[in-house]
Amino acid sequence: MSTLEHEMLEIGRRARIAANALRLASGDQRTAALHAIAQRLRARAKAIAAANEADVAAAQRNGLDEALVDRLNLDLAGATALAESVATIAAQPDPVGAITEDWTRPNGLRIQRVRTPIGVIGMIFESRPNVAADAGALALRSGNAVILRGGSDSAATVAAIVEELRTALNETGLPQDAIQLVPTQDRAAVGLMLAGLNGAIDVLIPRGGKSLVTRVQSEARVPVFAHLEGICHTYVHRAADSAKAKAIVINAKMRRVAVCGATETLLIDKTIAPQLLPQISAALREAGCELRGDEAARAITSVNAATEEDWRTEYLAPVLSVRVVTGIEQAIEHIARYGSQHTESIITEDADTAARFLREVDSAIVLHNASTQFADGGEFGFGGEIGIATGRLHARGPVGAEQLTTFKYVIHGDGQIRP
Amino acid sequence: MSTLEHEMLEIGRRARIAANALRLASGDQRTAALHAIAQRLRARAKAIAAANEADVAAAQRNGLDEALVDRLNLDLAGATALAESVATIAAQPDPVGAITEDWTRPNGLRIQRVRTPIGVIGMIFESRPNVAADAGALALRSGNAVILRGGSDSAATVAAIVEELRTALNETGLPQDAIQLVPTQDRAAVGLMLAGLNGAIDVLIPRGGKSLVTRVQSEARVPVFAHLEGICHTYVHRAADSAKAKAIVINAKMRRVAVCGATETLLIDKTIAPQLLPQISAALREAGCELRGDEAARAITSVNAATEEDWRTEYLAPVLSVRVVTGIEQAIEHIARYGSQHTESIITEDADTAARFLREVDSAIVLHNASTQFADGGEFGFGGEIGIATGRLHARGPVGAEQLTTFKYVIHGDGQIRP
Numbered sequence: 036m037s038t039l040e041h042e043m044l045e046i047g048r049r050a051r052i053a054a055n056a057l058r059l060a061s062g063d064q065r066t067a068a069l070h071a072i073a074q075r076l077r078a079r080a081k082a083i084a085a086a087n088e089a090d091v092a093a094a095q096r097n098g099l100d101e102a103l104v105d106r107l108n109l110d111l112a113g114a115t116a117l118a119e120s121v122a123t124i125a126a127q128p129d130p131v132g133a134i135t136e137d138w139t140r141p142n143g144l145r146i147q148r149v150r151t152p153i154g155v156i157g158m159i160f161e162s163r164p165n166v167a168a169d170a171g172a173l174a175l176r177s178g179n180a181v182i183l184r185g186g187s188d189s190a191a192t193v194a195a196i197v198e199e200l201r202t203a204l205n206e207t208g209l210p211q212d213a214i215q216l217v218p219t220q221d222r223a224a225v226g227l228m229l230a231g232l233n234g235a236i237d238v239l240i241p242r243g244g245k246s247l248v249t250r251v252q253s254e255a256r257v258p259v260f261a262h263l264e265g266i267c268h269t270y271v272h273r274a275a276d277s278a279k280a281k282a283i284v285i286n287a288k289m290r291r292v293a294v295c296g297a298t299e300t301l302l303i304d305k306t307i308a309p310q311l312l313p314q315i316s317a318a319l320r321e322a323g324c325e326l327r328g329d330e331a332a333r334a335i336t337s338v339n340a341a342t343e344e345d346w347r348t349e350y351l352a353p354v355l356s357v358r359v360v361t362g363i364e365q366a367i368e369h370i371a372r373y374g375s376q377h378t379e380s381i382i383t384e385d386a387d388t389a390a391r392f393l394r395e396v397d398s399a400i401v402l403h404n405a406s407t408q409f410a411d412g413g414e415f416g417f418g419g420e421i422g423i424a425t426g427r428l429h430a431r432g433p434v435g436a437e438q439l440t441t442f443k444y445v446i447h448g449d450g451q452i453r454p
Numbered sequence: 455m456s457t458l459e460h461e462m463l464e465i466g467r468r469a470r471i472a473a474n475a476l477r478l479a480s481g482d483q484r485t486a487a488l489h490a491i492a493q494r495l496r497a498r499a500k501a502i503a504a505a506n507e508a509d510v511a512a513a514q515r516n517g518l519d520e521a522l523v524d525r526l527n528l529d530l531a532g533a534t535a536l537a538e539s540v541a542t543i544a545a546q547p548d549p550v551g552a553i554t555e556d557w558t559r560p561n562g563l564r565i566q567r568v569r570t571p572i573g574v575i576g577m578i579f580e581s582r583p584n585v586a587a588d589a590g591a592l593a594l595r596s597g598n599a600v601i602l603r604g605g606s607d608s609a610a611t612v613a614a615i616v617e618e619l620r621t622a623l624n625e626t627g628l629p630q631d632a633i634q635l636v637p638t639q640d641r642a643a644v645g646l647m648l649a650g651l652n653g654a655i656d657v658l659i660p661r662g663g664k665s666l667v668t669r670v671q672s673e674a675r676v677p678v679f680a681h682l683e684g685i686c687h688t689y690v691h692r693a694a695d696s697a698k699a700k701a702i703v704i705n706a707k708m709r710r711v712a713v714c715g716a717t718e719t720l721l722i723d724k725t726i727a728p729q730l731l732p733q734i735s736a737a738l739r740e741a742g743c744e745l746r747g748d749e750a751a752r753a754i755t756s757v758n759a760a761t762e763e764d765w766r767t768e769y770l771a772p773v774l775s776v777r778v779v780t781g782i783e784q785a786i787e788h789i790a791r792y793g794s795q796h797t798e799s800i801i802t803e804d805a806d807t808a809a810r811f812l813r814e815v816d817s818a819i820v821l822h823n824a825s826t827q828f829a830d831g832g833e834f835g836f837g838g839e840i841g842i843a844t845g846r847l848h849a850r851g852p853v854g855a856e857q858l859t860t861f862k863y864v865i866h867g868d869g870q871i872r873p
Binding site for chain 1: 814846864
């Protein structure tokens with residue numbers, strides 16, 4: 036066994052022991068630890084921002100591209116925001132121990148379904164250092180241990196953050212190893228995590244670019260909560276309110292173009308397109324967005340031509356593909372064919388059509404008359420998110436503390452035997 | 455591509471198309487199909503029993519061991535019971551479309567969490583032919599398509615059953631391919647299912663012996679709901695009621711010894727063992743059960759010696775290992791070390807001790823003063839079960855229609871954009 040393998044298995048072993056202790060800790064104790072974490076992050080925001088300055092300077096020296104440096108950046112305000120984010124998670128209801136179902140059988144057996152922690156979460160992420168604080172806090176809120184593996188660019192910032200989390204755990208009498216950071220940037224460490232560290236990891240959550248998520252999804256030997264991409268659609272139905280449609284499309288595309296909930300394709304009914312598409316197109320262009328349309332769209336407004344590839348592309352940039360459709364059926368078909376089962380919205384004043392769209396579109400999140408950029412754990416009221424999942428099992432959509440739990444059946448009897 | 459591979463991928467493709475249709479079918483339509491299935495199974499019970507006679511005769515000719523022939527057996531009463539089982543599942547509430555959470559955000563967005571079908575279930579099972587009817591019915595109740603792969607021993611019986619299920623689907627206007635049977639016994643077909651049939655299978659459920667489940671768990675490239683074994687414990691606490699303890703232990707072990715919920719190890723407090731263990735031991739021996747005890751147990755009652763291996767063994771036979779423990783801590787420790795996270799029961803009149811056991815034992819099912827043999831979907835009121843899961847993600851314990859669903863978030867807005 037290599038030194039690295041030995042070291043990683045040891046991290047897994049310690050995480051499992053911490054998870055067992057955490058599973059039995061009270062909700063109050065975990066809440067106290069979350070408040071202690073928020074307090075320490077607030078008190079130490081300057082030191083964290085200083086560590087981040089070093090990361091950013093190194094990234095610039097290494098010629099990292101601007102967008103990546105931007106993701107990495109955590110100034111004093113950002114470092115302070117970490118604390119607020121943890122405080123919000125601390126205020127969330129404790130999911131552990133919640134009874135979600137409760138029934139009594141004819142023989143008198145009372146059966147309860149009770150939420151319990153999953154166990155150990157393996158978190159593999161890239162540049163954004165705030166993921167360390169959010170993931171640590173959400174894992175703790177849900178009674179799970181977490182093993183964090185950050186990217187090399189943000190290594191100093193993440194180490195500074197995790198140091199505070201662990202100190203706060205220690206201060207409140209919880210095991211430090213409930214939150215561990217993989218101390219090496221050796222890529223083989225990721226391979227070992229994907230293999231599950233000898234059964235020590237119950238679920239993996241990758242956060243980062245497509246190549247990271249693809250690798251995790253294809254090689255992991257344990258379950259994965261993830262989304263590979265967010266090819267989100269906004270569909271403007273013929274009965275749409277024009278003002279709402281315009282405001283929502285612009286927000287859905289341009290509020291932030293690099294988030295997974297940004298709309299990448301606009302579908303618009305052919306009966307409303309001649310009147311509405313030119314307005315939307317003008318507003319988007321004014322905001323700096325390039326449009327790529329199908330033939331029908333180009334007959335209405337002067338935009339670049341979309342190719343087949345455009346329908347399959349998550350731009351994460353100020354680019355929007357536009358297709359004119361004959362109606363809801365074609366819109367739903369397009370989404371089923373090209374979408375990533377992430378988030379889709381319909382804009383219409385017709386309640387029946389909206390109901391049909393919400394029912395038939397098979398995505399993690401479907402919206403009526405609202406921006407796809409609401410695809411976010413904070414906006415759902417989860418106090419944050421550890422990731423967004425487009426898989427169909429266990430977790431789906433924004434993953435907050437509740438989706439980081441499993442359950443057990445607790446049965447209360449009085450001597451029942453089975454006939 | 456081999457002919458087999460082509461054929462299997464085609465089955466997967468058809469299952470996915472059927473799943474999409476089924477997802478949009480109404481609950482009433484699926485209920486009608488379930489009633490039609492029950493009716494056909496009832497009407498054709500004789501033909502199914504006749505097909506089974508052929509399977510049984512062939513098995514006997516091939517010298518299959520008696521226990522396996524017994525599992526295979528489906529006489530006229532058994533064939534009729536299939537129909538009753540399906541009728542029970544038809545009467546279960548439709549999980550699809552159920553709103554499990556519903557809240558409104560400060561910005562007016564109303565978020566609902568709605569149950570939806572998973573998609574396509576791959577079911578790999580061995581001798582028991584009734585699995586085909588139960589799995590088909592539970593998949594249909596939950597809006598999923600299913601691909602069934604039975605064992606060679608029960609091939610004729612399973613084919614006869616599936617024929618009726620498909621005819622009933624057809625009669626009620628649902629796609630026949632919502633329930634498909636792999637028509638070959640070529641073992642490579644299983645390998646192709648484990649690889650997911652090109653993304654056509656969302657989850658695999660193996661039902662059968664340890665070697666089948668081990669293979670599925672280690673080779674599957676898609677999620678698996680399963681239990682490898684049920685090493686279930688009954689713990690008799692010092693404050694146990696003697697009569698309840700005796701009745702429950704005997705039932706938990708001997709009602710049926712070959713089910714996964716059968717107790718394999720008895721843990722008993724040292725303060726109560728001298729008085730109670732001889733009675734339990736005498737009753738079990740009278741019922742034909744062999745006991746294997748640790749040293750302390752053997753000092754109290756004359757039984758064979760248990761080895762370390764016994765604590766790790768799922769006998770599925772009239773054998774019970776017995777260990778005398780110092781108290782609840784040692785009992786919980788023993789279960790954590792040797793158990794399979796399936797089902798464990800505590801017998802005590804002390805409510806605090808019971809609560810501690812129910813909280814600290816990390817198994818899919820924990821019981822107080824009841825037999826471990828209640829680990830069964832029918833006994834839970836699920837109308838049946840497609841399997842029992844000891845994994846921690848998505849499904850746990852008896853898997854009925856509800857656990858065969860996933861969910862989506864449906865968001866109702868009125869023009870909201872994200873600031």
